[in-house]
Amino acid sequence: xxxVPESGTLAAMLDDFDRALxxxxxxxxxxxxxxxxTRVALSPSAIxxxxxxxxxDGWIAATIALLSPRLTERRLRAVVALQLAEHADLKGKRAxxxxxxxxxxxxxxxxxxxxxxxxxxxxxxDMAEFNALVEALFESDGVVRRYETSFVKRAVKFAPFIxxxxxxxxx
Numbered sequence: 527x528x529x530v531p532e533s534g535t536l537a538a539m540l541d542d543f544d545r546a547l548x549x550x551x552x553x554x555x556x557x558x559x560x561x562x563x564t565r566v567a568l569s570p571s572a573i574x575x576x577x578x579x580x581x582x583d584g585w586i587a588a589t590i591a592l593l594s595p596r597l598t599e600r601r602l603r604a605v606v607a608l609q610l611a612e613h614a615d616l617k618g619k620r621a622x623x624x625x626x627x628x629x630x631x632x633x634x635x636x637x638x639x640x641x642x643x644x645x646x647x648x649x650x651x652d653m654a655e656f657n658a659l660v661e662a663l664f665e666s667d668g669v670v671r672r673y674e675t676s677f678v679k680r681a682v683k684f685a686p687f688i689x690x691x692x693x694x695x696x697x
Contacts, residue, residue, distance in 0.1 A: 545690035603678035
Protein backbone atom coordinates (compact mmCIF):
# COMPACT_ATOMS: atom_id res chain seq x y z
CA UNK A 527 0.00 0.00 0.00
CA UNK A 528 1.35 3.41 -0.93
CA UNK A 529 1.31 6.27 1.50
CA VAL A 530 -0.01 9.75 0.86
CA PRO A 531 2.62 12.51 0.89
CA GLU A 532 2.80 14.22 4.28
CA SER A 533 3.85 17.74 3.31
CA GLY A 534 1.51 20.47 2.14
CA THR A 535 -2.22 20.74 2.49
CA LEU A 536 -4.77 18.57 0.77
CA ALA A 537 -6.03 21.60 -1.15
CA ALA A 538 -2.54 22.29 -2.50
CA MET A 539 -1.88 18.70 -3.59
CA LEU A 540 -5.26 17.85 -5.13
CA ASP A 541 -7.28 20.13 -7.34
CA ASP A 542 -11.09 20.28 -7.57
CA PHE A 543 -11.14 17.67 -10.36
CA ASP A 544 -9.02 15.23 -8.32
CA ARG A 545 -11.25 15.66 -5.27
CA ALA A 546 -14.41 15.20 -7.34
CA LEU A 547 -13.01 12.04 -8.95
CA UNK A 548 -11.97 10.62 -5.58
CA UNK A 549 -15.42 11.33 -4.16
CA UNK A 550 -17.10 9.47 -7.04
CA UNK A 551 -14.77 6.46 -7.26
CA UNK A 552 -15.17 5.78 -3.53
CA UNK A 553 -18.78 4.88 -4.20
CA UNK A 554 -18.28 3.14 -7.55
CA UNK A 555 -14.74 2.27 -8.59
CA UNK A 556 -16.18 0.28 -11.48
CA UNK A 557 -17.48 3.42 -13.19
CA UNK A 558 -15.87 3.91 -16.57
CA UNK A 559 -14.04 7.08 -17.53
CA UNK A 560 -16.97 7.84 -19.84
CA UNK A 561 -19.46 7.52 -16.96
CA UNK A 562 -17.28 9.66 -14.69
CA UNK A 563 -17.05 12.30 -17.43
CA THR A 564 -20.82 12.84 -17.04
CA ARG A 565 -20.20 13.79 -13.38
CA VAL A 566 -16.83 15.55 -13.62
CA ALA A 567 -16.20 18.14 -16.30
CA LEU A 568 -13.22 16.38 -17.91
CA SER A 569 -12.78 14.23 -20.97
CA PRO A 570 -12.70 10.46 -20.45
CA SER A 571 -9.01 10.36 -21.41
CA ALA A 572 -8.18 13.10 -18.85
CA ILE A 573 -10.13 11.18 -16.21
CA UNK A 574 -8.26 7.95 -17.00
CA UNK A 575 -4.89 9.76 -16.74
CA UNK A 576 -5.83 11.37 -13.44
CA UNK A 577 -7.05 8.08 -11.95
CA UNK A 578 -3.78 6.37 -12.95
CA UNK A 579 -1.84 9.20 -11.27
CA UNK A 580 -4.01 9.12 -8.14
CA UNK A 581 -3.41 5.36 -7.81
CA UNK A 582 0.31 5.66 -8.58
CA ASP A 583 0.80 8.46 -6.06
CA GLY A 584 -1.05 6.59 -3.30
CA TRP A 585 -4.17 8.74 -3.05
CA ILE A 586 -6.20 5.61 -3.79
CA ALA A 587 -4.86 3.03 -1.35
CA ALA A 588 -6.89 0.02 -2.53
CA THR A 589 -9.85 -0.98 -4.62
CA ILE A 590 -12.19 -3.46 -2.95
CA ALA A 591 -15.55 -5.10 -3.59
CA LEU A 592 -18.23 -4.86 -0.90
CA LEU A 593 -20.21 -8.06 -0.69
CA SER A 594 -23.98 -8.16 -0.79
CA PRO A 595 -25.79 -8.51 2.55
CA ARG A 596 -27.25 -11.74 1.13
CA LEU A 597 -23.77 -13.23 1.66
CA THR A 598 -22.99 -11.58 5.00
CA GLU A 599 -26.22 -11.14 6.97
CA ARG A 600 -26.07 -14.50 8.77
CA ARG A 601 -22.52 -14.02 10.05
CA LEU A 602 -21.78 -13.10 13.65
CA ARG A 603 -20.49 -9.54 13.90
CA ALA A 604 -19.28 -8.01 17.12
CA VAL A 605 -18.12 -4.56 18.14
CA VAL A 606 -15.50 -4.96 20.86
CA ALA A 607 -14.14 -2.24 23.14
CA LEU A 608 -10.77 -3.08 24.72
CA GLN A 609 -9.02 -1.52 27.68
CA LEU A 610 -5.33 -2.31 27.91
CA ALA A 611 -3.66 -3.19 31.19
CA GLU A 612 -2.28 -0.08 32.90
CA HIS A 613 1.21 -1.50 32.94
CA ALA A 614 1.14 -3.14 29.53
CA ASP A 615 4.59 -2.78 28.06
CA LEU A 616 5.16 -1.37 24.60
CA LYS A 617 6.37 -4.74 23.30
CA GLY A 618 3.18 -6.47 24.53
CA LYS A 619 0.97 -3.78 23.03
CA ARG A 620 2.81 -4.03 19.70
CA ALA A 621 2.37 -7.83 19.74
CA UNK A 622 -1.38 -7.40 20.36
CA UNK A 623 -1.68 -4.86 17.53
CA UNK A 624 0.22 -7.22 15.21
CA UNK A 625 -2.14 -10.10 16.12
CA UNK A 626 -5.16 -7.89 15.48
CA UNK A 627 -3.79 -6.68 12.14
CA UNK A 628 -3.07 -10.27 11.05
CA UNK A 629 -6.47 -11.74 12.04
CA UNK A 630 -8.79 -11.82 9.02
CA UNK A 631 -11.83 -11.66 11.32
CA UNK A 632 -10.80 -8.17 12.50
CA UNK A 633 -12.46 -5.85 10.01
CA UNK A 634 -11.36 -2.65 11.66
CA UNK A 635 -9.26 -1.68 14.63
CA UNK A 636 -9.09 1.89 15.86
CA UNK A 637 -6.77 3.10 18.60
CA UNK A 638 -8.71 5.66 20.66
CA UNK A 639 -8.15 8.30 23.28
CA UNK A 640 -10.39 8.00 26.34
CA UNK A 641 -11.66 5.17 28.52
CA UNK A 642 -11.43 2.65 25.68
CA UNK A 643 -8.03 2.03 24.12
CA UNK A 644 -9.06 -0.01 21.05
CA UNK A 645 -12.35 -0.43 19.20
CA UNK A 646 -12.76 -3.43 16.90
CA UNK A 647 -15.29 -4.87 14.51
CA UNK A 648 -15.04 -8.65 14.32
CA UNK A 649 -16.70 -10.84 11.70
CA UNK A 650 -17.00 -14.55 12.54
CA UNK A 651 -18.87 -17.54 11.14
CA ASP A 652 -20.46 -18.33 14.51
CA MET A 653 -20.11 -18.06 18.29
CA ALA A 654 -17.57 -20.90 18.43
CA GLU A 655 -15.24 -19.02 16.08
CA PHE A 656 -15.80 -15.81 18.04
CA ASN A 657 -14.91 -17.48 21.37
CA ALA A 658 -11.76 -19.08 19.94
CA LEU A 659 -10.71 -15.78 18.38
CA VAL A 660 -11.20 -13.81 21.60
CA GLU A 661 -9.20 -16.37 23.58
CA ALA A 662 -6.36 -16.29 21.05
CA LEU A 663 -6.26 -12.51 20.63
CA PHE A 664 -7.11 -11.04 24.02
CA GLU A 665 -6.60 -13.58 26.77
CA SER A 666 -3.08 -14.85 26.16
CA ASP A 667 -0.56 -12.38 27.55
CA GLY A 668 -2.17 -10.01 30.04
CA VAL A 669 -2.01 -6.97 27.75
CA VAL A 670 -5.82 -6.62 27.64
CA ARG A 671 -7.27 -5.54 30.99
CA ARG A 672 -10.89 -6.01 29.96
CA TYR A 673 -13.07 -6.08 26.92
CA GLU A 674 -16.74 -5.49 26.31
CA THR A 675 -18.60 -6.97 23.37
CA SER A 676 -21.77 -5.78 21.65
CA PHE A 677 -23.20 -8.03 18.98
CA VAL A 678 -24.54 -6.46 15.80
CA LYS A 679 -28.27 -7.09 15.33
CA ARG A 680 -28.62 -5.35 11.99
CA ALA A 681 -26.55 -3.08 9.79
CA VAL A 682 -28.37 0.23 9.46
CA LYS A 683 -25.69 2.12 7.56
CA PHE A 684 -22.24 1.36 6.28
CA ALA A 685 -20.74 4.24 4.34
CA PRO A 686 -16.94 4.45 4.60
CA PHE A 687 -16.82 7.37 2.19
CA ILE A 688 -15.33 10.84 2.54
CA UNK A 689 -16.73 13.74 0.55
CA UNK A 690 -13.69 15.46 -0.93
CA UNK A 691 -15.56 17.49 -3.53
CA UNK A 692 -15.31 20.65 -1.42
CA UNK A 693 -11.81 21.69 -0.31
CA UNK A 694 -11.08 20.77 3.29
CA UNK A 695 -9.52 23.77 4.96
CA UNK A 696 -8.48 21.68 7.97
CA UNK A 697 -6.37 19.27 5.91
